[in-house]
Amino acid sequence: MDGPDLVELYRNEGYAIFQNAVRPDTVALLRRELEERLHRTFEKYGFDVPSALGTPAFGNNTPGRWAALVPSRRPFLSEEVIANPRVIELLRGVHGSLGSDYERYAWSLGLIGSDTPVPAAPDQFPHRDDRRGCLATANLLLVDVDETMSPTEIWPGSHLPPGTEFHIGEIPPDGPGDLDRIVAGPAKKICAPAGTIVIRDQRLVHRGTAHHGHVLRPMMTFWYQLAGPRDRVPYRWATRFANAARRVTRGMGVRVKETSPARAAAFWHAHRYGCNVIAMSLSDRDEQLEIPSELWESLSDDAKGLLRYGCVDHEFSDAYRRARSLPLSVAVMSEGVLRVARTATAIVLGRGVPEP
Numbered sequence: 001m002d003g004p005d006l007v008e009l010y011r012n013e014g015y016a017i018f019q020n021a022v023r024p025d026t027v028a029l030l031r032r033e034l035e036e037r038l039h040r041t042f043e044k045y046g047f048d049v050p051s052a053l054g055t056p057a058f059g060n061n062t063p064g065r066w067a068a069l070v071p072s073r074r075p076f077l078s079e080e081v082i083a084n085p086r087v088i089e090l091l092r093g094v095h096g097s098l099g100s101d102y103e104r105y106a107w108s109l110g111l112i113g114s115d116t117p118v119p120a121a122p123d124q125f126p127h128r129d130d131r132r133g134c135l136a137t138a139n140l141l142l143v144d145v146d147e148t149m150s151p152t153e154i155w156p157g158s159h160l161p162p163g164t165e166f167h168i169g170e171i172p173p174d175g176p177g178d179l180d181r182i183v184a185g186p187a188k189k190i191c192a193p194a195g196t197i198v199i200r201d202q203r204l205v206h207r208g209t210a211h212h213g214h215v216l217r218p219m220m221t222f223w224y225q226l227a228g229p230r231d232r233v234p235y236r237w238a239t240r241f242a243n244a245a246r247r248v249t250r251g252m253g254v255r256v257k258e259t260s261p262a263r264a265a266a267f268w269h270a271h272r273y274g275c276n277v278i279a280m281s282l283s284d285r286d287e288q289l290e291i292p293s294e295l296w297e298s299l300s301d302d303a304k305g306l307l308r309y310g311c312v313d314h315e316f317s318d319a320y321r322r323a324r325s326l327p328l329s330v331a332v333m334s335e336g337v338l339r340v341a342r343t344a345t346a347i348v349l350g351r352g353v354p355e356p
Contacts, residue, residue: 007093011166014159014204017190018086021197022140029075031142031194034114034218038066045254060267064121065208067221067271069113069284072291081220082109083303087138087199091224094136098168104229109306111223111275111284115139117150121211126155126183130202130279133159133168134227138199140220141192150211151189152198158182159203168226171203179205199224224306225282231323233281233309236316238329242277243288245336246270249343261352266343273339277332282323285310 010016061067070076091107098105129137145151161171182205189209190198200206202223211217253266278284285291290311296304308319345351 004093006090007097010090010094010199010201011097013156015154015156015198015200016090017192018084018197018199019192020195021084021086022080022195024195026075026078026080027140027142027195030081030140030220031218033075034070034116034142034220035216037068037070038114038116038216038218041066041068045250060271061115062124062208063264064211065115065117065124067113067115069111069274069289070220072285072289073295076112076220077291077295077299077303079300079303081140082112082222083300083306084197087197087224088302090199091136095226097166102168102226102228105226106228106305106308108225108227108282108309109222110225110282110309111221111278113221113284114218115208115221116216116218117208117211118216119211119214121150121208123210124207126153126179126205126207128159128174128203128205131170131173133166133171133201133203134225135202135279136199136224137202138197138222138224140222141194141196141198142218142220143215144193145196145217146191147189148212149217150209150213151191152206153187153189153209154200154204154206155182155185155187156204158185158205159201223279225279227282227309231282232325232328233283233320233323234277234329234332235324235326236286238332239277239281239286241333242273242336243286245340246274248340249273252340252343252347256347260347260350262347262350265346265352269339269343269346273335276335280328280332281309283307283309283311283320287311287314290314 006016075081095102095105095107129135139152143149159171160166164171192198249266249270253263253270256263256266285307290313291307293313296307296312299307308317309323310317310320
């Protein structure tokens with residue numbers, strides 16, 4: 001299935017799957033580099049790697065799952081990875097189906113990262129990543145995923161209320177029992193070979209399932225957002241403050257004993273805050289992850305368009321400068337103060353990650 005049929009599947013069901021989307025040698029290189037980076041992270045924060053790989057409470061996202069950004073270099077920013085032709089074709093088709101009201105909009109690439117459940121990671125709670133249809137998440141599988149390897153479970157069609165025509169606006173909050181009714185319906189576990197890209201509407205109800213395998217299950221994660229002339233981003237001084245606040249939050253977590261629920265809460269607050277700031281910034285490629293000019297010049301126009309809000313050798317684009325917002329910057333800093341305070345409270349009271 002491709003072309004208009006795939007666009008219609010995405011609009012109606014909220015997802016699409018592309019097998020053999022990325023070359024095997026690129027997939028192998030990505031897997032090796034991500035696993036090496038993850039083990040260095042374990043060592044940096046004082047986690048014992050063997051026990052971490054069997055301890056479901058370990059993780060900075062949800063129990064047993066580690067999310068991280070990746071550096072601005074190949075293979076992570078390879079053309080076939082960040083601007084895969086099959087993904088670009090689908091995104092263009094979805095954009096084109098929206099009509100003339102969205103002519104001045106274009107897709108941007110907000111996040112380039114990874115998501116890795118460790119062995120013994122439990123089921124996640126079914127959830128939506130966002131309530132807005134202008135956001136899509138793509139995952140590149142770096143290992144063959146079967147029923148034992150924590151496949152993502154989705155509820156097709158759950159991205160929109162029943163009887164609603166496709167749109168990219170925000171859907172209403174779920175009422176009492178709404179998620180229970182969705183989860184009681186037909187579900188699909190996405191089992192697929194390495195090199196597969198799965199893309200889904202961020203409103204789609206989904207979860208990571210339990211990891212019954214014996215090795216890490218790394219995958220790349222990308223956030224695509226259909227951004228327009230009214231979208232705004234925080235000033236860079238606000239994102240610098242956010243990066244500092246995240247370091248403080250993680251640092252507080254490192255200082256408590258590894259088995260404390262408060263440690264997981266500290267890493268969780270740092271992770272959630274980082275995700276929120278990235279979503280508001282339309283790019284995770286700030287001064288800490290700036291794109292080298294040599295790499296930038298080698299990218300296609302499609303890839304450059306996706307990364308237009310990022311930093312290239314200390315320079316920011318006109319798109320970023322036009323979108324800067326003081327109120328949004330204040331909101332970023334206010335959340336940072338709140339996250340640090342909540343982390344400190346969790347440590348003093350010995351609390352864990354807040355209930356979903």
